[in-house]
Amino acid sequence: IRDAAAFATAVEGAASLARKGWLATFGIVPTHPETGYGYIRFAEALDVANTFRVDRFIEKPPLADANNYVATGRHVWNSGMFCFTPSAILEAFAQHSPAVLDPVRRVWQDLRSQANSSMMEIDPALFAAVPDISIDYAVMEKAGNVAVVRGAFDWSDVGSWQAVSALCEPDAEGNRGQGARVAISTRDTFVHAEDRVVATVGVENLVIVDTPDAVLVAHRDHLQRVREVVSELKARGHDAYKLHRTVARPWGAFTVLQEGPGFKIKRIEVKAGGALSLQMHAHRSEHWVVVSGEARVTNGERVYSVQVNESTFIPLKTRHRLENAGADPLVMIEVQCGDYVGEDDIVRFDDQYGRVKA
Incomplete structure (x- = not known):
């Protein structure tokens, strides 16, 4: 607008x-x-x-x-x-869609019970019980x-890549885009490039979106079918439909740099005062290398400091915790190795953000 x-x-x-x-x-x-x-x-x-x-x-x-x-x-x-x-919308839901309102109220009641926690988190099971329906x-x-x-105002829902494309100024060939791109013999094509150069040669009427998560190449006339891609990823159980490469956490964020059979490499950034939960993994060990800042590491019964250009090893099935011991952000590289490196391989024992259920 x-x-x-x-x-x-x-x-x-x-x-x-x-x-x-x-x-x-x-x-x-x-x-x-x-x-x-x-x-x-x-x-x-x-x-x-x-x-x-x-x-x-x-x-x-x-x-x-x-x-x-x-x-x-x-x-x-x-x-x-x-x-x-x-009051008006609650009354409307109570009258016309109590099957939506009742489970939403249960989610809200659970959140209110966490009011004294440093972070409130929606219970996945309670949220899953809320019907998937538009207002x-x-x-x-x-x-x-x-x-x-x-x-009487201009408006775009920016709800599709076609809408994003319309917000960009076209060149003489009708090409639009964002980021580093090269267009040769290309017409009416939109390119969104984030981390690398995207080049097009001899194509037209395409939408190309290159992000750290995935690459989309679609004809303009079929952009409404992008949701089918999400459905297919979900059917395959692929993490891409629910997780970005960079995932925010209450303590900071992590970015998946590379993943393959038996391993995953992450960049982890912990904000000042931040700490991961005291946790354990059943299927993987972890190697940590500090790039900047200072880490305080709990590794089994030991608690020690890890400085820049130093590393430590977390064995399989060992209770461990990572904390930022300094005033600046802590950045480290983590290499996970094991027969399963999914995000759900975690048991939390203690957490300053209230993510351990009593």
Whole structure:
């Protein structure tokens, strides 16, 4: 959204409706017959400028229907943005989707029980019990007090690589992109390059996304099918569908540099005052090399310091802990070796972030 003033005006209208008990959503006046967005058909006008009662939510339509929606002038794009009071949305869920609200409340109650911990963490089992359903299906399509604000501001959901591409300026051949790239005999192609040069030769109408996690090469006309890739990765049990190469943790972060049969190499950064849990692994040993900072290591019954350019070895099935002993970030390289190096091979005994259940 570039027109902040117009957006602020729309928010004021939505807030006015919300104070009256409406569940307000933001609709965007279509600029073209887009098939990648859902639509909202609105009914009569309400007493706040540019607001209407919602008549119907419409899923992403075929092109012929999208053309018709634009022509009628009674449809807006569904932005997926909402404005309502907590009491109004809770009442709506209680009335229309108690099967969603009840397990969410159990998640919330569990989080409240962790209020005195330094970090609160959602219980995976409780979260898995929450139905996988959009707010449109769960509430908005069922409730009678749903209104839409007709937004007069520019908007993109940035929900696809096509949308990201549209935010970049094209060159003379219609190519767009980010990062280091070389285009030879290339037309209408978007390239997102992060850590290395991406070169294209003799191609057109492609979207190429190169990240540390994965590489995507797709024809522009098939970008809506990227979700099928995620489904396939999930079916194969591949970590790529749920984990990035760099994973945040309460103590800092780790980045997987390389992984293969029987080994995994990580870059681990522990912030000042941070400490990993006292833990043990059943299937792997670990080699640690300190690159910067100072580490305090618990290794079985021993506690000792490891300085820059020093290393230590953590044997299989040994209780151990890594702590940052200094005021600067601790950076180290970890090499894991074993018959299984998955992230779930961990038993925690003590943790300053409350990740050990009583």
